[in-house]
Amino acid sequence: MKKQNMNRDWIATARTLSEALPYLQRYTGATVVIKFGGHAMGDAEQMASFARDIVLMNQVGVHPVVVHGGGPMINDLLKKLEIKSEFVKGKRVTDEATMEVVEMVLSGLVNKRIVQAINNQGGRAVGISGKDANMMVCDPVDPALGLVGQPVEVSPELIHQMHAHKIIPVVAPLGAGRDGETFNVNGDTAAGAIAAALKADRLLLLTDVEGVKDSSGAVVTQLSPDQVRELTDSGVIAGGMIPKTETALEAIAGGVRAVVILDGRAPNACLLELFTDHGAGSLIRVPFEEKPRKM
Numbered sequence: 001m002k003k004q005n006m007n008r009d010w011i012a013t014a015r016t017l018s019e020a021l022p023y024l025q026r027y028t029g030a031t032v033v034i035k036f037g038g039h040a041m042g043d044a045e046q047m048a049s050f051a052r053d054i055v056l057m058n059q060v061g062v063h064p065v066v067v068h069g070g071g072p073m074i075n076d077l078l079k080k081l082e083i084k085s086e087f088v089k090g091k092r093v094t095d096e097a098t099m100e101v102v103e104m105v106l107s108g109l110v111n112k113r114i115v116q117a118i119n120n121q122g123g124r125a126v127g128i129s130g131k132d133a134n135m136m137v138c139d140p141v142d143p144a145l146g147l148v149g150q151p152v153e154v155s156p157e158l159i160h161q162m163h164a165h166k167i168i169p170v171v172a173p174l175g176a177g178r179d180g181e182t183f184n185v186n187g188d189t190a191a192g193a194i195a196a197a198l199k200a201d202r203l204l205l206l207t208d209v210e211g212v213k214d215s216s217g218a219v220v221t222q223l224s225p226d227q228v229r230e231l232t233d234s235g236v237i238a239g240g241m242i243p244k245t246e247t248a249l250e251a252i253a254g255g256v257r258a259v260v261i262l263d264g265r266a267p268n269a270c271l272l273e274l275f276t277d278h279g280a281g282s283l284i285r286v287p288f289e290e291k292p293r294k295m
């Protein structure tokens with residue numbers, strides 16, 4: 001690279017850092033829940049990049065909570081074990097044999113991989129599931145789905161304690177039943193319920209598309225709950241995007257300030273969203289008189 005170009009890069013980097021100041025100030029002390037979906041996890045490098053963003057966020061005073069998925073990893077192990085699995089409206093029909101695999105993969109493999117990635121970047125992450133300290137108590141969603149749980153009581157105390165001890169919680173989406181059962185909870189649903197219990201400032205749903213797309217395929221950068229309902233009713237929001245936008249609406253109704261659906265595979269997606277003028281993905285919140293979304 002020519003010396004002149006290198007200087008230009010450094011100047012751009014310094015400008016980005018300088019422009020981050022108001023955002024750093026805005027998010028100091030804020031609680032940000034990040035749902036890290038199985039499709040967003042990618043390879044070791046993407047995992048390391050995600051972990052670095054989380055550690056940086058924490059370093060500048062944000063209280064992050066990572067809630068993860070792991071659907072593709074559960075599918076892989078079920079396939080190896082020759083256990084058939086099917087989904088109804090985005091939720092896995094979960095019998096006892098499937099539940100054992102789900103817990104093994106989510107609380108074991110996936111949770112520990114994320115914890116280790118964050119700790120490798122200098123963070124202090126501890127892995128838990130919604131069962132720990134009875135944090136997320138669930139009822140069955142529908143008898144036809146077996147052990148799929150709907151969170152009915154989320155107690156944020158354990159997470160507050162972890163933050164007070166400068167620990168980054170990494171939460172596997174499993175719930176405790178009232179009769180000692182273990183429930184499989186959709187990762188988006190779990191993240192929304194936890195974000196609502198914490199009255200989080202932001203819920204970031206990391207997925208494998210740039211954001212919510214309209215009928216022409218363009219990403220909509222800002223949406224009100226009413227616009228989300230219109231896009232769902234007209235069938236533009238479909239498939240795996242439905243649980244995400246449903247989660248967004250429920251989280252907002254539950255006291256979360258705003259929800260962003262963004263591409264977790266994009267480098268530094270979380271930092272771009274929180275700390276730059278650009279933002280990323282689709283921001284969903286109740287509209288109020290304010291300057292337009294940063295873009």
Ligand SMILES: Nc1ncnc2c1ncn2[C@@H]1O[C@H](COP(=O)(O)OP(=O)(O)O)[C@@H](O)[C@H]1O
Binds near residue numbers: 237
């Ligand atoms: N209007 C829409 N805008 C964006 N994506 C949509 C839309 N409708 C459906 N989708 C689909 O939703 C998918 C995201 O859901 P999913 O694959 O379940 O994500 P994850 O595994 O990250 O939880 C996208 O890859 C896309 O195919």
Ligand SMILES: CC(=O)N[C@@H](CCC(=O)OP(=O)(O)O)C(=O)O
Binds near residue numbers: 071091186
């Ligand atoms: C009830 C239900 O469907 N649970 C999900 C939990 C994992 C998940 O949500 O993973 P992603 O976020 O990667 O899709 C499942 O069994 O696949």
